[in-house]
Amino acid sequence: MFDKKKTTKSYKNYGYGYSENGVSNDKQVPFAVVEAYKNIRTNLMFLLSQKKNKTMVISSSIPSEGKSSIAYNSAVAFSQLGHKVLLIDADMRRPSIHKKMHIDNSKGLSSALVNFCTVEEAIQQKNAYLDIMTSGPIPPNPSELLGSGAMDVMLKKLNDMYEFIILDTPPINIVSDALILAPKTSGIVVVVREGICTHEDVKKCLSSIEFANARLLGFVLNGTGTKEKSYRIGKYKYKYDYNYGYRATDVEESEDKN
């Protein structure tokens, strides 16, 4: 009564991207959401521009922050630019990509790592630019598999096949799978869900990342409540309204935070 609590159920309809047509063709997806993912894509491309290995881990502090949604929709956003993208469901404890996509999970990452199938057999094509590797059957030792030499070999092979690889991993505060994978990639993207994730959770997550000496690419804030956004360039502040695209509606001087 005193607080509007966001629950996992509120994300039932968070189906952006979980459609055949993808980002820009899905007329049901609000403009604000589309632009948000394009923004994420652009920033990641900048961050990874100098990297040969454009592989990133998507994780979060706690469960149900929208990692899989962010991972999938980001992959779609990348593929929209004509980049060859592979989305790997590296959460071999509670895999969800195959459920949301309604695709087969009999072969996937786990089966490829233990040579039950080839890497190519574990990959399912979504469209011309986007492929998906589901988690595969849930193994008893997911952390060991992710940290194994087989994973290194597979990622090296996949890096030659794809321009971008996105790995959806379990939450960092729960298991260490993301931290095991992080050194093999260009870095970790931490998804933070507004109104759900506490600062204690975030701090613990950042502490774990720092301890593992992993590279933190940045935060993605999920489930924001405001429509009007602002960004700073130095001392100037611009505002824009998602409904009408980017336009400088107001310019005001403000103290430089840095």
Added chain:
Amino acid sequence: MNEISPKLVFNAVIRKIWIVILCAVIGGGLAFFYFSSFVEPTYQADTAIIVDNGALTNSETVTSQNLAASANMLVTCTDILKTAKAYKLLSSELGHPESDYTDYQNMTTVSVRSEDSLIIDINARSKDKNAAAEVAQTYAELAPDYIKSVFPSANVAIVESCTADEARQVSPHVLLLTLTMAFVGIIASVAVIAIRAISDTTVKGEDDLADNYNVVLLGAVPDFDLVSK
């Protein structure tokens, strides 16, 4: 727990102002309903007598000494009216045994109206309006003769009478209690909202992340349901 910021609390209360209003309405409404429906009212009948030592009414001039003397006598007369004997007389006058005098002692109050006043107020309280008026009026009527029996030179007269219709409700003060409970509702709801705001350690937005962490914000994905509306 967040640092206690007045602005944080104020914003939280403003966002939930409907809850504050609702609690005020519920608190006030419940109080009004309860006190007006379930609590038996108490009525008070007010009478008054004027007393002087005889010098004021019997002389052509009024001197300050006479006034002071009368005022001093008033305190004594008040004490006289509070004696058991006086109440026994009241009890028998009302048709009750003298042993019931303590009931009337508890019902009535006798006091000097103000420091320099010559008026003694006689009030009676009861759940029964008629009873309150009867007791107050009877006692006011008895008072002159009783005082004169002690101070023969005193002049005593009734200046204020009271009938049952004139008896007023003194308890419960429904309006005051309603407003008090509404205020309590406001305070309680504001306190709960403030405590929840202060103890809410969740991430509240981009600015909250930017203020607390030196980490790049790659993007902010809005709530799908919110932007879909």
